[in-house]
């Protein structure tokens with residue numbers, strides 16, 4: 669296929685952008701700089717853009733440790749998004765699978781695989797999402813039971829049963845308590861966990877997603893860091 673088609677299929681840029689990059693000498697094929705956008709390349713050629721290898725692959729999967737302060741969107745006219753945290757050059761067809769609030773940290777899957785995203789997000793499939801949270805107040809056994817039964821929020825929204833595990837309770841009566849919990853939810857409504865705690869009179873002070881279905885946040889990734897999913901992780905998600 670043509671070199672500019674190869675790179676456009678990989679989502680590196682528009683045909684016009686790519687032609688410019690190729691003519692400027694930013695693209696090499698099998699170690700040789702190529703300035704002709706129409707140059708014939710095979711799918712197994714070693715194509716690099718500014719030294720970075722761009723294999724011919726249709727579906728790509730990244731795990732990002734989302735930091736606080738960044739929005740979960742594909743693009744935004746005003747500010748950086750989670751996609752901007754991925755290494756360059758990055759495909760233009762990537763999107764985050766579901767949203768974490770701006771102040772939430774943790775596991776975010778980024779891909780261009782729409783079918784997988786649909787399966788992971790569809791309420792029908794009930795994929796477990798596990799979060800660590802620090803909340804104001806003392807989480808009690810009746811709170812755990814209420815989450816397990818399925819909370820009804822003040823606006824009438826009925827939540828599916830959620831597992832709430834109390835990890836620790838800190839503080840004292842005078843200065844106020846804080847609880848550390850692990851919570852498992854099977855749906856992903858807007859501000860779901862914050863609204864669930866609000867419904868029992870508590871505030872979420874810190875929230876981090878630890879896992880989504882079989883995919884667990886890699887403890888080696890610092891906030892803002894990402895990596896490709898391994899073959900085993902990809903298989904587990906299918």
Ligand code: URA
Nearest residue numbers: 769772859860861862
């Ligand atoms: N629940 C929330 O309230 N916020 C998130 O970011 C994720 C789940």
